[in-house]
Amino acid sequence: MKILLLPALSLALGSCAMMYAPMTYTLAKQPAGGALNSSGTVTVKRDGMTVMTSAMVSGLAPNTYYVGHYHMQGTPNTDPCSSGGAPIMSSKVVGMTDAMGMLSMSGSASASDVMNATYFNIHTASDAAGTPADAGVTCTSVKM
Numbered sequence: 001m002k003i004l005l006l007p008a009l010s011l012a013l014g015s016c017a018m019m020y021a022p023m024t025y026t027l028a029k030q031p032a033g034g035a036l037n038s039s040g041t042v043t044v045k046r047d048g049m050t051v052m053t054s055a056m057v058s059g060l061a062p063n064t065y066y067v068g069h070y071h072m073q074g075t076p077n078t079d080p081c082s083s084g085g086a087p088i089m090s091s092k093v094v095g096m097t098d099a100m101g102m103l104s105m106s107g108s109a110s111a112s113d114v115m116n117a118t119y120f121n122i123h124t125a126s127d128a129a130g131t132p133a134d135a136g137v138t139c140t141s142v143k144m
Contacts, residue, residue, distance in 0.1 A: 011043055020046040027057060028126035030136035031082040032120055038138050040103070042068075042120050046144070051114050053093060054106040055122065057138060062101045064133075067094050067130035070109070070142070080119035081139035094130035115144050 027040045040057030055068055070091040074083030090113045095105030103122075121139035123132035 002064070003085065005071055019048075019101075024069055025120070025140040027055070027138040027140045028081070028120070030139045031079070036055060040138065042140055044144075048110060050108050051091075051109055051111050051144070052106065052108045053120065055095075055120075057095070057102060057103040057122065060098050060101045060103050060137065061124070062097055065094060065096050065125035065128055065130065066105070066122050066137070067125040067132055068101050068120060068122040069093070070114045071119050071121065072116060073118040075135065076144060077087050080141040081121065081136075082093065083118070085118065088117055090114075091117070091120075092126060094128065096128075117142055117144055 022043055022045045025042045025044070027038070027042060038057055038059035040055060043054045045052040061067065070088045071085040072088065073080055074085035088109070091109035093105045093107035095103050097103045119141050121138055122134040123136050124134050125131055126133040
């Protein structure tokens with residue numbers, strides 16, 4: 001009897017962690033004067049508690065630190081990437097481009113922290129800690 005109850009309990013608890021289909025967004029030039037020749041994607045994978053974010057971008061400055069994070073909507077009824085919304089610093093990911101200007105970075109954040117995010121942007125960073133050095137070089141709107 002106990003053997004039958006344990007698998008059923010495991011199945012019931014496992015179904016509580018709802019999985020969502022991964023979403024891939026195309027990065028575009030940041031309206032505030034971003035990188036001219038960059039292109040890339042941001043992939044968002046979400047379960048009930050965590051959001052995993054991966055970004056791949058080419059055409060950036062070589063051997064340079066970059067920081068990406070989600071933002072809240074700023075000015076209402078404005079394109080999210082132009083809205084000037086507040087950053088969600090708990091979603092910060094930092095990476096360094098290779099000698100060819102290719103950036104690959106990933107990280108995770110609590111789903112509750114980024115639930116209302118409307119865009120993800122990447123800034124040039126002034127240091128390895130990911131201190132933003134500009135208004136952003138590339139951006140994409142997101143829907144959580």
